[in-house]
Each structure stands twice: as C-alpha cells, then as structure tokens.
Amino acid sequence: MALRGRTECWARTQRDAESSPLNARDAMPYGGKLTIETAAAGLDRENVVEHPEGTPGPCVMLSVSDAGFGMDEGTQLLIFEPFFTTKEVGKGTGLGLATVRSIVEQHDGTITVASEPGAGTMFKIFLPSVQAPAQDRAREDRQRALLLGSETILVVEDDHKVRTAVASSLEDLGYRVLSAGQPDEAVEKFAQHAEEISLLLIDVVMPGSHGPTLYDRLQRKHPSLKLKVLFMSGYALRTIVRLGVQGPFLRKPFTPETLAWTVREALDD
Numbered sequence: 001m002a003l004r005g006r007t008e009c010w011a012r013t014q015r016d017a018e019s020s021p022l023n024a025r026d027a028m029p030y031g032g033k034l035t036i037e038t039a040a041a042g043l044d045r046e047n048v049v050e051h052p053e054g055t056p057g058p059c060v061m062l063s064v065s066d067a068g069f070g071m072d073e074g075t076q077l078l079i080f081e082p083f084f085t086t087k088e089v090g091k092g093t094g095l096g097l098a099t100v101r102s103i104v105e106q107h108d109g110t111i112t113v114a115s116e117p118g119a120g121t122m123f124k125i126f127l128p129s130v131q132a133p134a135q136d137r138a139r140e141d142r143q144r145a146l147l148l149g150s151e152t153i154l155v156v157e158d159d160h161k162v163r164t165a166v167a168s169s170l171e172d173l174g175y176r177v178l179s180a181g182q183p184d185e186a187v188e189k190f191a192q193h194a195e196e197i198s199l200l201l202i203d204v205v206m207p208g209s210h211g212p213t214l215y216d217r218l219q220r221k222h223p224s225l226k227l228k229v230l231f232m233s234g235y236a237l238r239t240i241v242r243l244g245v246q247g248p249f250l251r252k253p254f255t256p257e258t259l260a261w262t263v264r265e266a267l268d269d
C-alpha cells in the first residue's frame, strides 16, 4: 500500500456503488462520494488516552469516508458491538464492524469513527508501521541463501543459448562455471581442472557422443576421482534411460529455481 494516497469514487446509483465498502454504499442510497485515503501517521500520547488499545508510535492510517446519512452519538457508541444493526431484517447482520475491529486489534491497531447525522461518516484505521523487511521477504532471502554455492561446475551443452543461460544462472548463485560446447572440449577442460571440478552438468543428447558415454570416458580417465554428475535433457524419460542415464536428472525446459535446487542437491548428495 502506498504510504499516502487518495481514491475517490462517485457512485451515481446504488448499483454503481456496489464495489465500494458496503456500509458506505448503504449510507448513500441515492449515490455520493466515497473517499479512501492512506497516509503515514502517528498515535501520539493524546490519541492513546482516547484509544488505549492502540500502540503509540509511527502508524499507517487508512480512512474510508462517505457523504451518506451519518449517525448520531448513541448509534456510534454501539456500532462495533456484534449483531448491532440499524438495517432492516435480511439487510444486515451487524457483524461487519465487529469483525473489522477484531482484525485491526489483532494487528495491534485501532479504529476510530467520526460522524454526524446528515454529514457523512469517516472511519480511520491506524496500524503500527513496521520498519523490518516483511516476513516473506526474509524467508525468501533465507531460502535463496540455501541455494548459493562456490563450487566449480563443468557445463557440457551443445546448444549455445542453453549453455550461456545455464552458466549465467549458476554464476549468479556464486558458482564458478567452466563450459564446453561438445564432448572433446569437455574432456580437454576436465583434464585442465580435474581437481577443482565438483560437479558435471551434462546434456544427454549431443552430436558426436551422448552424455552418459562422455561421463564414462571422464571417469575412466580419472579413476581416482569420484565424479558427481547431473544429466539434463528434453527427451522422454524412456529415451534417456535407454541412453544410460541413472539417478538425478534435470528435465528441460527448467526454471532458474529448479536448476538452482537440483544442482545444490546433487552437490550435497
């Protein structure tokens, strides 16, 4: 929600007003202006005496006002009571404002009303503002941290676009990436960096050689290393199993998130 904003709706007929807050609609049976405002505010000591349930300090204010028939003082004292309604049977249950107040107070906020018969009504909701990042954002950050890595990965993929996209996704997560466009180049790169490489990410179907064949070739050349591998392919499972793929497998097309999780799992396995 923007910290400060103002929205006005003109309801020419009752039908037009149906999307507006319902009490305001009911208070303006012949149409009228509905205003919704947001602003940064503060509950000061004076206000807190008036509204002891509110938390003093910086707040966000949301107000809803209408130009309807308003209420006398006696009515205002009762409006937040459950089942209090002035509406005819079948039109109101009297639970609307009781529910609103309960939600607001569960968030350590407060709700006020100002009204006069014939002069409209204004409800204000004050909610304590939060300086810390929203919880979901914090959780996202923690989840992302779990996906980061600094290991070296050799990506073998003949499609240039896929190879570059995979490499840059992995680099964004902190990995060091070596890439090869075809099996012979992979053998050469591997020989140069064998000790540093923690994972092989290999396409299954490539011109010249299949992924599993390349993996066997590398493992035979470096028998003392226990090579971790993750295969990727857009081919049907039946086909890639026939080509010798066992264990973890990345199905194309995949999202950067799936790539991140699958690679991290393969490394930690």
Ligand SMILES: Nc1ncnc2c1ncn2[C@@H]1O[C@H](COP(=O)(O)OP(=O)(O)OP(=O)(O)O)[C@@H](O)[C@H]1O
Binding pocket: 023, 024, 027, 066, 068, 069, 070, 071, 075, 079, 080, 084, 085, 086, 087, 091, 092, 093, 094, 095, 096, 097, 098, 120, 121
């Ligand atoms: N904007 C308003 N203008 C005039 N009177 C209002 C306004 N908002 C609420 N009231 C008065 O407060 C009473 C209680 O409102 P509340 O929303 O709790 O229940 P309701 O609207 O009657 O029923 P419900 O919302 O459950 O359908 C209403 O019946 C009405 O008398």
Ligand SMILES: [Mg+2]
Binding pocket: 022, 023, 092, 095, 096, 097
């Ligand atoms: Mg209501």
